[in-house]
Amino acid sequence: DGGITQSPKYLFRKEGQNVTLSCEQNLNHDAMYWYRQDPGQGLRLIYYSQIVNDFQKGDIAEGYSVSREKKESFPLTVTSAQKNPTAFYLCASSKTTGTGSSYEQYFGPGTRLTVT
Amino acid sequence: AQSVTQLDSHVSVSEGTPVLLRCNYSSSYSPSLFWYVQHPNKGLQLLLKYTSAATLVKGINGFEAEFKKSETSFHLTKPSAHMSDAAEYFCVVSETSNQGGKLIFGQGTELSVKP
Numbered sequence: 251d252g253g254i255t256q257s258p259k260y261l262f263r264k265e266g267q268n269v270t271l272s273c274e275q276n277l278n279h280d281a282m283y284w285y286r287q288d289p290g291q292g293l294r295l296i297y298y299s300q301i302v303n304d305f306q307k308g309d310i311a312e313g314y315s316v317s318r319e320k321k322e323s324f325p326l327t328v329t330s331a332q333k334n335p336t337a338f339y340l341c342a343s344s345k346t347t348g349t350g351s352s353y354e355q356y357f358g359p360g361t362r363l364t365v366t
Numbered sequence: 367a368q369s370v371t372q373l374d375s376h377v378s379v380s381e382g383t384p385v386l387l388r389c390n391y392s393s394s395y396s397p398s399l400f401w402y403v404q405h406p407n408k409g410l411q412l413l414l415k416y417t418s419a420a421t422l423v424k425g426i427n428g429f430e431a432e433f434k435k436s437e438t439s440f441h442l443t444k445p446s447a448h449m450s451d452a453a454e455y456f457c458v459v460s461e462t463s464n465q466g467g468k469l470i471f472g473q474g475t476e477l478s479v480k481p
Contacts, residue, residue, distance in 0.1 A: 357402075357411070359408060362407065
């Protein structure tokens with residue numbers, strides 16, 4: 251049964267602590283993405299990776315870090331430098347795009363992070 | 367730069383009546399366009415996609431959308447709403463020219479379905 255898994259579904263942390271969100275996919279996709287979703291807003295791109303051992307900053311990368319050591323895994327660390335980390339985080343994956351083409355992204359179920 | 371505007375933040379319909387969710391886009395290139403649906407506290411599910419083939423695109427659960435280049439629109443429709451259609455809907459445009467197929471999301475339209 252192919253898909254994307256994110257764990258945990260709910261996560262609570264104290265302010266000042268780093269926290270790592272897990273994302274795993276078995277779709278054999280090369281590209282993976284992390285988004286942040288806040289109430290009443292669309293999704294905003296944090297980081298993306300098109301190939302193992304390479305990743306690029308998205309629109310709101312400050313206060314976040316990622317790694318891509320395996321094709322299947324793309325963990326996101328929310329650091330203490332992120333000013334407002336409470337949000338719903340979504341991971342996605344897609345086939346690698348070539349020029350002039352675009353593949354749809356498949357999303358995981360999300361992790362709701364609450365920092366107090 | 368590419369952008370997408372969803373013209374309604376909230377749409378309310380009665381069960382069995384038609385659904386229309388409006389989306390306009392801006393793109394310098396031939397765009398790829400998508401509609402995704404999100405139920406509360408869930409991930410996003412792809413409803414349908416347009417990638418320069420037929421302008422009328424049929425998706426899952428009876429939804430369809432029509433690409434109109436002259437109007438730069440990609441409105442989502444369904445002939446008859448069902449209670450299970452209540453959710454948030456996102457219109458999305460893709461940067462096909464470069465940058466790994468980054469998606470640009472609209473702000474979302476919340477669809478309510480009354481019995």
